Amino acid sequence: MTVFIIRRLMQSVVVLFAMSAIVFFGVYVVGNPVEILIAPDADEAERARAMKALGLDRPVWAQYLAFVENALGVDLGKSFVFGISAIELILQRMPATFELVIVSFVIAIGLGIPLGMYAGYKPNSAGAKTIMAGSILGFSLPTFWVGLMLILTFAVSATEWQTWLGVPPALQFQLPAGGRGPEGSVLGVQSSLFTWSGLGHLFLPALNLALFKLALVIRLTRAGMRETMLLDYVKYARAKGLSMRRVVLVHVLKNIMIPIVTVLGLELGSQIAFAVVTETVFAWPGMGKLIIDSIDKLDRPVIVAYLLVIVVLFIIINLVVDVLYSILDPRVRLAAKA
Amino acid sequence: MPEAVLPAETAAVPARSEATWLRIWREFAESRGAVVALGGVILVILAALLAPLLAPQDPYDLRQLDILSNLLPPGSKSAAGYTHWLGTDDQGRDMFSGILYGLRISLGVGVMSGVIALLVGMTIGLFAAYAGGRVESFIMRVVDVQLSFPAVLVALILLAVLGRGAEKIVLALVIVQWAYYARTVRASALVELNKEYVAAARCLAFGPGRILFRHILPNCLPPLLVVGTIQTAHAIALEATLSFVGVGMPLTEPSLGRLIANGYQYMLSGKYWISVFPGIALLIAIASINLVGDQLRDILNPRLRR
Numbered sequence: 001m002t003v004f005i006i007r008r009l010m011q012s013v014v015v016l017f018a019m020s021a022i023v024f025f026g027v028y029v030v031g032n033p034v035e036i037l038i039a040p041d042a043d044e045a046e047r048a049r050a051m052k053a054l055g056l057d058r059p060v061w062a063q064y065l066a067f068v069e070n071a072l073g074v075d076l077g078k079s080f081v082f083g084i085s086a087i088e089l090i091l092q093r094m095p096a097t098f099e100l101v102i103v104s105f106v107i108a109i110g111l112g113i114p115l116g117m118y119a120g121y122k123p124n125s126a127g128a129k130t131i132m133a134g135s136i137l138g139f140s141l142p143t144f145w146v147g148l149m150l151i152l153t154f155a156v157s158a159t160e161w162q163t164w165l166g167v168p169p170a171l172q173f174q175l176p177a178g179g180r181g182p183e184g185s186v187l188g189v190q191s192s193l194f195t196w197s198g199l200g201h202l203f204l205p206a207l208n209l210a211l212f213k214l215a216l217v218i219r220l221t222r223a224g225m226r227e228t229m230l231l232d233y234v235k236y237a238r239a240k241g242l243s244m245r246r247v248v249l250v251h252v253l254k255n256i257m258i259p260i261v262t263v264l265g266l267e268l269g270s271q272i273a274f275a276v277v278t279e280t281v282f283a284w285p286g287m288g289k290l291i292i293d294s295i296d297k298l299d300r301p302v303i304v305a306y307l308l309v310i311v312v313l314f315i316i317i318n319l320v321v322d323v324l325y326s327i328l329d330p331r332v333r334l335a336a337k338a
Numbered sequence: 339m340p341e342a343v344l345p346a347e348t349a350a351v352p353a354r355s356e357a358t359w360l361r362i363w364r365e366f367a368e369s370r371g372a373v374v375a376l377g378g379v380i381l382v383i384l385a386a387l388l389a390p391l392l393a394p395q396d397p398y399d400l401r402q403l404d405i406l407s408n409l410l411p412p413g414s415k416s417a418a419g420y421t422h423w424l425g426t427d428d429q430g431r432d433m434f435s436g437i438l439y440g441l442r443i444s445l446g447v448g449v450m451s452g453v454i455a456l457l458v459g460m461t462i463g464l465f466a467a468y469a470g471g472r473v474e475s476f477i478m479r480v481v482d483v484q485l486s487f488p489a490v491l492v493a494l495i496l497l498a499v500l501g502r503g504a505e506k507i508v509l510a511l512v513i514v515q516w517a518y519y520a521r522t523v524r525a526s527a528l529v530e531l532n533k534e535y536v537a538a539a540r541c542l543a544f545g546p547g548r549i550l551f552r553h554i555l556p557n558c559l560p561p562l563l564v565v566g567t568i569q570t571a572h573a574i575a576l577e578a579t580l581s582f583v584g585v586g587m588p589l590t591e592p593s594l595g596r597l598i599a600n601g602y603q604y605m606l607s608g609k610y611w612i613s614v615f616p617g618i619a620l621l622i623a624i625a626s627i628n629l630v631g632d633q634l635r636d637i638l639n640p641r642l643r644r
Contacts, residue, residue: 015483023495140628142575144582144595145617148602152610177606270488277490280583281602292583295498303498310491318486 008322012315016308023307024064077301081294086305090287094309096180097286099191100278101271103206108213109264116221117256121248123226131218138215143274147208147281151177154204176201178283205282209275213267220263224256258325265321269314365637372633378626382619386442393435394420398590412611425611427600433611436597437619443593445623447504448574451511455573456566458512459519464550464558466520467527478524484517493576497585507586511573522565526558560638567631571624578620594620 058066079086119128153161155177162172181198183190192198228234229252237247276288283289287306294302367373385392412425412433424433466477484492496510530536531554539549578595580586582602587593592600594616601612 136628136632137625140571140575140625141621142578142624144579145598145620148598148605148613148617152605152614156606156608156610266486270491273488273491276494277579277583291494292585295494295585303495307495314486 005319005323008319012319016311016315019311020068020304020308021064023304025060077305079294079299079302081297081299081302086301087309089302090290090305090309093285093287093290095191096284097272097275097279097288099193099202100205100209100275100284100286101268103193103202104209104213104271105264105268107206107210108217111210112214112217113221113253113260116218117225117248117253119218120222120225120229123222128222132222135215135218138211138218141211143208143212143277144281146211147205147278150204150208151281175204177204178281180285205278205284208281209271209278212274213264213271216263216267217260220260221256224259225252228252228255262321262325265317265324269310269317272313273310362637366633369633369636372629375626375629375633378622379630382441382445382623382626385438386445389435389438389442393432393438395432395435397431397436397439397592411609412615424615427597427612428604433597433615436592437594437616440592440594440597440616441619441623443504443587443591444574444577444595444620447507447511447577447587447593448570451508451515451573451577452566452570454508455512455515455569456519456562459516459521460523460555460558460562462516463520463523464527464555467524467531468546468550474524477520481517481520485521489514489572489576490579493580494583494585497580502585502588504587504591507577507580510580511576514576515569515573518565518569519562522561523558526561527554530554530557564631564635564638567627567634571627571631574620574627575624594623 077086078084079089082089115131119131122128154175158174159172163169179201181192181201182195183192183198192202234247234252237251238244242251272287275284275286276291278284279286279288280292287309291303291306293299294306366376390396410426410430415421424437426432427436462477466474493510493514496513497506500506500510527550536549536553539553544553577586577593578598581593581595582599584599587596589596589600597616598613598620601609601614601616605613
């Protein structure tokens with residue numbers, strides 16, 4: 001196990017270096033941020049001073065070397081736009097993104113596993129068919145479009161349809177169309193999860209981000225359910241006199257969790273990437289919104305820093321999933337021991 | 339002696355093709371949803387191809403745009419005498435015309451990148467399967483790494499580097515998608531390579547190019563077709579997403595995603611039509627291509643064949 005982890009870590013370092021070089025040269029070869037950041041009527045002396053201040057007067061390879069040197073000390077340069085350390089900027093935005101991703105995962109798992117188990121337990125029922133049709137929609141609808149529809153339904157025209165349905169004004173609700181609510185503090189942890197307004201702001205973007213994963217969890221759970229229900233140990237447990245409820249909720253559930261945990265773990269990284277779109281739609285002040293704004297302004301240090309942070313996150317997530325997998329599945333654990 | 343090895347198949351080839359198409363169609367038509375979806379695909383393609391004939395207005399011709407008739411709700415009469423069935427946007431552009439032309443761009447970019455990615459991925463996948471050994475494992479490792487990063491993110495970064503424009507989006511989508519095709523083709527080519535007809539072709543001293551493209555490739559086409567259909571739908575959705583966040587198509591050539599992004603700011607003030615109608619068009623395109631792809635997968639999958 002230790003050898004395995006060490007080997008994986010060494011591979012990761014190689015990937016990290018390759019990515020940093022590709023990203024750095026790719027980002028720095030294109031466009032000239034001087035033209036964006038310095039007023040067009042600035043004279044030559046002013047331009048030269050600004051370029052020196054930003055370190056843009058040196059050759060690209062020298063800039064890269066300086067960058068690698070700094071990266072090892074976790075200093076990825078200063079944002080051209082904000083004037084503060086790029087990595088600091090990203091770390092500031094990270095909690096907002098994590099909040100969104102975690103809540104969306106809770107929604108996807110909390111709804112997806114029960115729905116998928118039902119769809120797999122009674123595959124021919126009308127309910128199961130509705131769930132599966134819904135999951136196809138979840139796969140094929142573009143995230144940003146669903147987000148817009150959620151805003152339209154629950155924020156912009158919420159009062160209209162509720163009045164039309166005859167809901168008394170005192171009971172009507174309207175969710176905020178974007179932004180993040182105020183933060184609360186519980187046990188020293190700052191999060192907008194701990195205030196009512198924060199939860200209200202979080203609900204629509206989290207639901208939006210969850211839909212794709214929800215469809216995925218439903219499909220995985222249903223497939224696992226249908227395969228597992230046919231196995232001998234299920235028949236044996238029934239023959240032994242266990243109730244169907246216990247067989248499904250204890251024995252079957254444990255076994256179908258293995259593929260679900262693996263896939264979801266790997267999807268955690270892509271969820272952080274997908275948050276880019278949701279954050280843009282809902283004006284959520286996370287890392288994704290930051291990268292879109294930075295691309296718009298060609299704020300190169302922030303783009304590079306964001307990418308490296310994402311690569312590091314991916315590497316950590318993949319490693320954790322591999323370890324978790326071996327803990328969950330006794331076959332893998334025993335094989336590793338032998 | 340290929341005839342001796344494969345008597346049934348060789349004999350069946352001339353008579354087979356028509357009956358096969360008929361059988362495929364019959365199996366395809368078993369799902370009514372898939373037939374409706376196929377109708378949707380045809381409708382969308384026709385709308386895109388015939389956009390200049392169907393649209394009451396050329397949305398790129400600035401002389402035809404009347405800034406005074408901007409933000410009209412659906413059903414309003416235009417100054418030129420026709421009805422804006424889907425309203426107008428902030429430039430006074432007829433939304434129906436805008437959607438038809440936008441569909442042209444979205445489908446064009448999606449299909450173009452799908453075809454190029456298919457050709458590139460197919461060639462690389464076939465090559466990997468045939469070469470074997472280190473070359474193969476290197477190529478497949480690249481594929482694995484590529485697929486472990488989410489497509490949205492890779493495309494976003496590529497476009498941040500490349501800049502805006504249709505050909506740059508196509509390039510980014512090809513880079514994101516070739517790996518799916520390479521993986522698919524390699525998997526089926528590996529199975530085919532072990533079959534006797536390949537050994538027979540080798541005995542006849544056919545070159546690797548001829549064996550790969552004339553003999554192995556046709557047998558790898560069914561899964562490739564399925565992946566191609568679904569990846570094209572993905573490409574269209576991805577282009578729309580990228581254009582929506584502002585790194586895709588430029589404002590002068592609005593694809594559906596760009597139209598939706600454009601209407602987003604007006605949606606909060608209740609002017610829903612600028613975003614909603616292009617969204618519905620996008621939805622019909624993506625959902626019907628996906629459903630057709632799903633049904634194709636079911637009928638072409640030998641494991642599910644009855």
